[in-house]
Amino acid sequence: MRSLTRLAVPVAAATLLLAGCASTGDDDASPAAGDGEVTLLTEGKLTVCTNPPYEPFEYEEDGQVVGLDMDIVGAVAEDLGAELEIKITPFEGIQSGADLDSGNCDIVASGITITEEREAKMDFSDPYFDADQGLLVPAGSGIASVEELDGLTVGVQTATTGATFAADNALNVVEFEDLGLQIEALRNGTIDAVINDIAVLGPFASDDFEVGTTFPTGEQYGLGIKTGNTALLDAVNATLERIASDGTYEEIYTKYIGTAPSAG
Template identity: 60%
Template sequence: MRPTLRAAALAATALLALTACSSSGDDAAADAAGELTLVNPGTLTVCTNPPFEPFEFEDENGEIVGLDIDITREVADDLGVDLEVVVTPFDTLESGASLTTDACDILASGLTITDERAEKFDFSEPYFDADQGLLVAEGSGIDDVESLAGKKIAVQMATTGETWVEDEGLTPVQYEDLGLQINALRTGQVDAVVNDIAVLGPFITEGLEVAATFPTGEQYGLGVKKGNTALLEAVDATLDRIREDGTYDAIYTERIGTAPTAD
């Protein structure tokens, strides 16, 4: 843990106040000086890809909400800036393109920390443990890897779920987002859905069931543009702070439905 978490966040805020320009040249100079820079001064911009409930999804008012949004709002609050949510395709998140094109400051979309992704952008400390889950029609008899052989399995493109299906030698069918995966299962286009277990619970309705969990040891992290060390440190300071003051437990319990398991 960091010895002075609130101090770190306040120091980042002070640096932000000194950084009032947003041109690429000025940003590069600021990065080199170790100052915190944002693509839109005064606003922390986060890229995400709903629907991925409970991490990011649209509520009844059309607002994007969820666990990832709650956490990034805590970062924005610690920095003393506004929060703006930008919806982008998942492949532009996973590839880091949303950061390199300055579409946003932070990636927050249930991103599993992997070595390949870490070559494209920097990850925060882990904030969520995640395994893969299997969603099928009730009574399908599909409940393990063996019974998935020869079946069409909906996967979200560019995700670790897709990688898992491919590594098991199974047949993936790509979809752009979780909502399209679920629709494909409901309409009989595929036999099963594989995605992170935490996002499958809301769909246990209309004859669907979570039939298995596949432990993978995955952890989610927030993504930050390489070289933006000051922002990354501010993000990690907020993650440490919300773990220590109980805010993370409250967010987790509200969004997941149960309290987080103690480490």
């Protein structure tokens, strides 16, 4: 069995190239759609767009981007014989497919929930993480339900399923570009609560904050690939299958989530 250690990639990623990944050698070329041969935007590099801070999936540590998502795409790069290059971009361009369509990256990985609307804009890998929505509130506030948010101000992240959940429940919301800004607003009292994926809220539970409740939504995360790029999609799914079978996924999951994944 191969084990995957934490993949630490500088924010300004190096341009080292590794052999072994098929490419046209033309940086402007579009990836091959279905000939079975993976072609990357830049020869020898798998370029991923992501949007930290979104701990434990992608966040900066000692000037490098790490996290569960980064280890998984690192495993994809490893299987392709490619160097992983990370680009930090706004989540809107990631979830809308714009980063893929414009050739900004080969793959998007940023805790992206698979939805029908997004599937119309990109191809998704097999699901790799089950995710529900959660509510982060000031410790001792007693806020523990949607009903108790009536008349309060809730911070959501722009273009996320958390924002959709809040809108569907007619909540009074303020949108933020990323999770870090949500937490800061809660800390300084400009909002009363935060809604986001439960897995990213847990690390902020402390003397100041607590998770009020979880909203079961049945959401799952997937890695996004440009529509029609079946060669890369097949390669990504092959890696997901490989790391699930050889114990690597369990190792990654446990490292960042703190417990082993459920057997279900």
